Amino acid sequence: MEREPVKRPDSSIAGGDLARETPPEELIKAFDAFSKTSAELIEYYAVLERRIAELTEQLERSRRLAAIGEMAATLAHEIRNPLAGISLSVSMLEKKVRDPGARELIENIRAGVNRMESIIGDILNFAQDISLNKVQVSWRNLSRRMQKFLVPALEGKDITLSVSDEEVRFSADPDYLERALLNVLDNAVDAVGDKGQIWLSCEVRGGRVGISVRDTGPGFPEGVMGRLCEPFFTTKTKGTGLGLAITSRIVEAHGGEVEFGNWEKGAEVVIWLPY
Ligand SMILES: Nc1ncnc2c1ncn2[C@@H]1O[C@H](COP(=O)(O)OP(=O)(O)OP(=O)(O)O)[C@@H](O)[C@H]1O
Ligand SMILES: [Mg+2]
Numbered sequence: 001m002e003r004e005p006v007k008r009p010d011s012s013i014a015g016g017d018l019a020r021e022t023p024p025e026e027l028i029k030a031f032d033a034f035s036k037t038s039a040e041l042i043e044y045y046a047v048l049e050r051r052i053a054e055l056t057e058q059l060e061r062s063r064r065l066a067a068i069g070e071m072a073a074t075l076a077h078e079i080r081n082p083l084a085g086i087s088l089s090v091s092m093l094e095k096k097v098r099d100p101g102a103r104e105l106i107e108n109i110r111a112g113v114n115r116m117e118s119i120i121g122d123i124l125n126f127a128q129d130i131s132l133n134k135v136q137v138s139w140r141n142l143s144r145r146m147q148k149f150l151v152p153a154l155e156g157k158d159i160t161l162s163v164s165d166e167e168v169r170f171s172a173d174p175d176y177l178e179r180a181l182l183n184v185l186d187n188a189v190d191a192v193g194d195k196g197q198i199w200l201s202c203e204v205r206g207g208r209v210g211i212s213v214r215d216t217g218p219g220f221p222e223g224v225m226g227r228l229c230e231p232f233f234t235t236k237t238k239g240t241g242l243g244l245a246i247t248s249r250i251v252e253a254h255g256g257e258v259e260f261g262n263w264e265k266g267a268e269v270v271i272w273l274p275y
Contacts, residue, residue, distance in 0.1 A: 068231055073127030076120045083120065087113050122242040125179075126231060130253040132173040139168040139202045142177065146200065149182055153189045164201035170209045170275055172254055177271075180250040183243035184213045184269045190236065191217025191267060204275055208256070211271040219262035228260055247271070 022030075090109050097103055143163045150161060188198045196216035203210055220228070227233045229248040234241030248258050256273040 065231060069127050072123045072231065076123040076127070079116070080120055083113065083116055087117070119240050119242075122240055122246065126242050126246050126249065130176065130250060132176060132253055134171045134173050134254075136169050137172045137174050137177065139170075140165065142174065142181075143200060143202070145178060146181055146185060149178070150185055150189070153186065157189075157192075158195040159189065159192055160197045162197065162199045164199075164203075166202070168202045168204060168209060170204075170273060172273060176250045176253070177273075180247040180271060181211060181213075183247045184271070187243060187269075188213050188215035188217065188267070191215050193217065196266075207275055209273045209275045211273070212268060213270075214263060214268045215266040217266045219267045220260060225260055229258070 086109075090106060090113060094103070094106055094110070097106060143165075147161065147163060154161065185198070185200070192198060192215050198216075199212070199214040201212050201214075203212075221235060224233075224235070228244050230241070231245040232241040233245075244258070251258050251271050251273070254273050256271065259270040259272060261268050261270075
């Protein structure tokens with residue numbers, strides 16, 4: 001916003017009683033103070049303008065995401081019924097067909113159907129209203145369950161999973177939190193590949209509980225940080241892009257936030273929850 005520069009008053013031409021009775025130095029001082037305040041106001045106005053632009057963009061984004069979510073949920077509902085029909089027919093075919101070549105084809109169809117069912121489950125999960133049932137959660141119990149969930153994903157891979165054992169108790173919905181954390185851990189496993197390390201830890205800092213997942217993968221690609229929680233944002237050939245969107249919804253429902261970053265050896269995601 002362009003503004004005219006404010007001119008200093010020339011005390012010799014300032015009119016009125018005040019100008020006549022006030023020594024020129026004081027007038028100049030008062031005017032300097034006024035100019036300073038007006039410069040500050042202009043600066044503050046610019047800050048406000050930027051903030052309004054940011055909030056408008058955020059609002060626009062949430063509206064767009066809500067529309068995408070609604071459309072995806074409707075599609076998922078519509079696809080679910082015919083898919084259940086396909087799945088049932090495949091099971092019946094499997095029982096009737098003996099030919100090995102045909103059985104292989106049926107297996108391919110089965111794998112495709114399973115994948116579609118899992119995507120539809122994710123979409124419905126994402127679109128579902130979140131209603132929390134908070135209880136006192138023990139970090140030791142939660143982390144043990146997470147380790148168990150990860151067993152199949154880690155099978156056949158040389159990945160070390162280190163878990164902090166120090167007990168922390170906090171209020172959360174354990175089912176939702178497990179789902180949120182599992183999405184982050186799944187990503188860490190994908191990122192690490194066949195060989196590497198993952199650290200899962202929990203600490204209380206600044207009045208919040210931080211659950212951190214660090215990995216030795218390639219780290220977050222440049223320029224994607226702002227898009228990680230967008231539904232359907234993925235860089236994977238077989239990804240749906242709903243994992244982190246679901247995680248952030250769950251964490252936000254808890255009044256927390258998810259922080260993404262890279263460290264020297266890979267990526268780090270921290271789920272912050274109120275303590
Ligand atoms: N630990 C990580 N290291 C590097 N990149 C990551 C990591 N976690 C997430 N990402 C990036 O964030 C993107 C979005 O992750 P998200 O979990 O939402 O979807 P996805 O893993 O691609 O698919 P889905 O979880 O639905 O199967 C990933 O495609 C990947 O580019
Ligand atoms: Mg994922």
